[in-house]
Amino acid sequence: MKEFAINLKRMRKEKQMTQKQLAQALGISPQAVSKWERGECETEMDMTARIAGIFNVDVNFLLGYSNDHGTHYEEKYRRKGFYWGYKVNDLAYEVLKLMPPTRPLRLLDIGCGEGQAAVFFARNGYQVSAFDIAETGIQKGRKLAEAAGVHVDFLCADMLSHELEGTYDIIYSTDVLEYVPQEDRERVLLQLKEHTETDGINVLDVFVEKPFIETAPDWEHGKEHYWKTGELFSHYHDWKIELLMEPVFDCMSAGIYHRHCMDKMIARKMG
Ligand SMILES: C[S@@+](CC[C@H](N)C(=O)[O-])C[C@H]1O[C@@H](n2cnc3c(N)ncnc32)[C@H](O)[C@@H]1O
Incomplete structure (x- = not known):
């Protein structure tokens, strides 16, 4: 407790919410939130799950049973080697072409994984x-940079x-925005644009939901969130779209064949 x-x-403070705002989001009194935070009373399980949803973390993490701050990547990055291998996303080469x-x-890499x-x-x-929520990924990234002799x-x-x-010439984030719930997208993307x-x-991609593609076997319901086709692009309606595509591709993550569909975009901020 x-x-x-x-x-x-x-987490409430990290999200810059007042006790009153959290109470409103949960449909309860601010006094109840205050009591929980003072450890004076316990929450029901379904309320704990709702709170975990608001902060986009796992219930076990919220209850202090796990150090995994919202994703399962800490554990994966703790293993030997590089979970994602060394090959970079195709979009990285597009950056070299467009902005050598x-x-x-x-350049800022958001959700950089192991770097x-x-x-x-x-x-x-x-x-x-570069930043990521997974501390183990960041530690590996630091070692990789050191080994490569770069900062x-x-x-x-x-x-x-x-x-x-500050500002960046390039903001790059691949295979990460599925961790942004619908209600946070406008705010998160506005910050990138500003x-x-x-x-x-801005170089971004998102998994999009298609009725003819089954959800991936390792998709984490409640943590990963699909986007709608075109949703990402619409946030950039006032920028020049340099690249726009929606490939369907095969994937063998979790050792089971499945397919994904992604919206990939490079948008340029015009003066
Ligand atoms: C599928 S991996 C992609 C890693 C890397 N961008 C790549 O393309 O190989 C998703 C990454 O997003 C990170 N992530 C998830 N939620 C995050 C958050 N709220 N803030 C920062 N990073 C987050 C995870 O820790 C993980 O490293």
Whole structure:
């Protein structure tokens, strides 16, 4: 109960919510939230699950049974080797084509995992910052950068609450935005747009739901959220779309053949 009280208060503050706002979202009194945070009374299981949903974390994490802050990646990154291998996403090569580092360019990789793409960009001459919610991924990224003899400004942070500082020429985030629930998308993407330099680009992809494609066997319901076709693009209606595609592709994650559909986009902020 003590861990629940501590986690609840910390996550509420991280999300910059008042006790009253959290109480409103749950349809209860602010006094009840205050009592939980003081450890004076317990929540029912379904209420705990609703709170976990609001903060986009696992119930076990909220109750203090696990250090996994919302995703299962901590455990995967703790294993030997690189979970995602060394190959970077095709979109990384599009960045090289569209914005080669012929002048100093600042690039931010959001949800960088174990840092392969961040190190790839640093090796290619970009000034790279990168963050991920998984601390074990960040530690591996730091080691990878050191081994490659490049500098990457790595940080452990949650994209749902982290406030960006300064501006970037390129904001890059692949296979990550499925962790942004529908209600947070406008706010999260607005922040990316605001922190992009004029003539800079945002390089993003999202899994989209299709009636003819079954949900992946390792999809984490409640944590991963599908997008609708075109939804990502519509947030960038006021930018120049440099690349737009919706491939359907095979995947063997979890050792079971399945397919995915993704919307991939590169958009440029015009002056
Ligand atoms: C499927 S992996 C993709 C990693 C990397 N971008 C790539 O393309 O190989 C998703 C990553 O998003 C990170 N992630 C999930 N939720 C996050 C959040 N709220 N803030 C920051 N990173 C998050 C996970 O820890 C994980 O490393």
